[in-house]
Amino acid sequence: MAKRLHVDRFMLGVCYYPEQWPEHLWADDFQRMRELGFSIVRMGEFAWSIFEPEEGRFTFDLFDRAIDLAHQHGLKVILGTPTATPPAWLTHKYPEVLNVSREGVVYQHGQRRHYNYNAPIYRALCARIVEQLASHYKDHPAVVGWQIDNELNCEIDVFYSPADHAAFREWLKRKYGTLAALNEAWGTVFWNQTYSDWDQVHLTRPTVSQSPNPHQALDEKRFFSDSAISFAKLQADIIRRIAPHHWITTNGIFGHLDSHRLTEEALDFISYDSYPNFHTIWPDEGPRPLFDRRWSWHLSVARSISPNFCVMEQQSGPGGWVNRMAAPSPKPGQMRLWTYQSIAHGADMLLYFRWRTAVFGTEIYWHGLNDYHNRPNRRLAEVARIGEELSRIGERIVGSRYVADVGILCDYDNEWDGEFDVWYGPLMRKSVLAWCKALQRNHIPADAVFIRPETTVGDLARYKVLIYPHPAILTERVAQVLSDYVQAGGTLVFGCRTGYKDERGHCRMAPMPGPVAGLCGIEVADFTLIGPQQTPPVIHWMDARLTDVAAEGFNDILRVTAGDAEVVAVYKGDYYDGEPAVVRRRVGQGQVVYYGAAFHEEAARQVCRLLGLQSPMSGVMDLPEDVELAVRAHEPGGARYVFLLNYSHAPQSVRLHQSFADVLTGRSVHGRVEMAPFDVFVLASGEPAARA
Structure with a gap:
């Protein structure tokens, strides 16, 4: 069972750095936090040289005073272990x-996250500072929990120091046992890469075409993940031994890290750092971008790890370092919108980053609630409104869970292998985003559902529909679980490039889609990449109610192998005109659909129509595309809350076909209601969760 945050009231707070501010400001800061409705602060994650100014000499005076003063003002404290910034x-x-970079460049002191996870001396020194901190603060009445490090694998998620190369060899020895097994797994007979001594084995290194062995590259990412997990667990085990009454988390979800296993092995729940205005820096690919609304998908990933989680850093102002990541200021109302976006998706604790904008250092443009002048501003006024609202409704919402009948399947092996393999990795990212757009704009709540080695059909059974866009790596065990899910009544949708690799990344000597070919009732007779200068053919539906769409990215030309498999669409155009493009097969009580191309938003919409997939609020309310629907409910049979989030810069009209209680205002709403730009409704509802 997933680990989740347990609180009896909503915890609203802020990140605070007492070491960066004159002490005469602290009391006023804490007093104003309380007036805004804050109950918790995070501190300490970048303060190693404050706690240990020289090797082996520890001092806690500054933070003792700060934490004591926070306690006097009724604030709880999350302490960060300071290992992200070695002194x-x-x-x-x-x-x-x-x-060290792959090319051998050593990253020097002067920023953060410049260390590696595997140097024995660093692990020993980290263990010592964590033990000192946990022992010193284990009984402080204000301290309730710990954040391990800060944003593991942020800034950089690859590691090539001598310690990492050595640790990788030991990791491979444990995994494969012998060089013969390693050589077979990596296919080293190709291009004469065979190893005859363990000392010859390394992490990937520069090659003439920057294209290392793909199987080595996949194992490398698994190793990076295991290293980060081991590093976090080292610290968590110490805290749990010394302060077992404190909870443990870490913040952020970053690359080359299995955050699900990290949480299972080291944490009590995951925390996420949400910066929706990053869409201005990293915009959506393709037409009709989701902009800040896309962060709902990232929050869904956090929710897949911990159904109730913490947002440790919520954007509160314009974002930017002195040399990069320049994001504009949130418009009036957007900070409130983003706060409720996080809450709608499962956050039961939320801290803004940061209390006051730094006046020195790299983050002088990463603005917090307070500006440099420390005087009232519109962001403080907005957060005061949020604090007042959550003081009234927070207890009603905490512990409820996001409700979805639809899931988008994900897994780490395909994510990591697809970074390198351009024959399906870019398609996967494109298709996931397309499905997010289609489901969001059709007001169909969806979960991110991660396939793990231990996933069972019981884990999937609560979903009526699962979409697995391009799982090139697909094990026989997972294929069987998916088959059992369909047999039991589920609907499963695959896209092209499914099932042709095993867990090593080897291509199977079997017809595609490999271990699910029998389930789908098809084989891939031919396939082609759609090049950038080529016009994709059209997918023509047999059902006249559906709209033809472009078959983008990659085309699997299908051959039906099962008599009960139904061709529901064919290709129009190119040399495979008239050949099957989409095949549906009913198996047991369920059905499986194989879609032979990459998805775009309109294609995903048509598949929704093919499946008869509707919003759970269809017939209950009419919502415009720019308004997101999310539902949180207390189970079983408990109160249900419908979140409506307007991401538009313009007013949006909503029609409610029954009366609802708006818990934010206490008024009853019915009929046509106007939502202001960036407005939020939280409606009490007794309607069912979803239907397909």
Whole structure:
């Protein structure tokens, strides 16, 4: 069962750095936090040299005073272990702790996350500072929990120090046992890469075409993940031994890290850092972007790890370092919108980043609630409104869970392998985003559902529809679980490039889609990449009620192998004109659909229509595309809350076909209701969760 945050009231707070501010400001800061409705602060995650100014000498005076004062003002405290920023004395004396690029460039002191996870001396020094902190603060009445490090694998998620190369060899020895097994798994007979001694084995290194062995590259990412998990668990085990009454989390979900296993092995729940205005820096691919609304998908990933989680950093102002990531200021109302976006998706604790904008350092443009002048501003006024609202409704919402009957299947192996393999990785990212757009704009709540080695059919049974866009790596065990899911009544949708690789990344010597060919009742007779200068053919539906769509990205030309498989669409155009493009087969009580191309938003919409998939609020309310629908419910049979989030810069009209209680205002709403730009409704509802 997934680990989740357990609180009896909503916890609203802020990140605070007492070491960066004159002490005479602290009392006023904490007092104003309380007036805004805050109950918790995070501190300490970048303060190693404050706690240990020189090796082996520990001092806690500054944070003792800060935490004592926070406690006097009724604030709880989350302490961060300060291991994301090793101090200068440490990196100077022990340069082996520094991270190294694949090309051999050593990353020096001067920023953050410049260390590696595997240097023995760094692990020992981290264990010592964590033990000192946990022992010192284990009984402080204000301290309730710990954040391990800060944003594991942020900034950089690859590690090539000598310590990492050595640790990788040991990791491979445990995994494969012998060089013969390693050579077979990596296919080293190709291009004469065969290893005859363990000392010859390394993490990937520069090659003439920057194209290392793909199987080595996949194992490398698994190793990076295991290293980060081991590093976090080292710290968590110490805290759990010394302060077992404190909870443990870490913040952020970043690359080359199995955050599900991290949480299972080291944490009590996951925390996420939500910055929706990053859409201005990393915009959506393709037409009709979701902009800040896309962060709902990222929150869904956090929710897949912990159904109730913490947002440790919620955007509260314009974002930017001095040299990059320049995001505009949230418009009036957007901070409130983004706060409720996080809550709608399962956050039961939320802290804004940060209390006051730094006046020195790299993040002088990463604005917090307070500006440099420390005077009232519109962001503080907006957060005061949020604090007042959550003081009234927070207890009613906490513990309820996001409700969805539809899931988009994901897994780490395909995510990591698809970074390197351009024959399906870009398609996967494109198709997931397309499905997010189609489901969001059709007001169909959806979960991110991660396929794990231990996933069972029981884990999937609550979903009526699952979409697995392009799982190139698909094991026989997972294929059987998916088959059992369909047999039991589920609907499963695959896209092209499914099932042709095993867990090593080897291509199977069997017809595609490999272990699900029998389930789908098809084989891939031919296939082609759609090149950038080529016009994709059209997918023509047999059902006249459906609209033809372009068959983008990649085309699997299908051959039906089962008598009960139904061709529901064919290709129009190119040399495979008239050949099957989409095949549906009813199996047991369920059905499986194989869609032979990559998805775009309109294609996903047509598949929804093919399946008869509707919003759970269809017939209950009419919603415009720019308004997101989310439902949280207390189960079983408990109160249900419908979140309506307007991401538009313009008013949006909503029609409610029954009366609802708007818990934010206390008024009853019915009929046509106007939502202001960036407005939020939280409606009490007794309607069913969803229907397909």
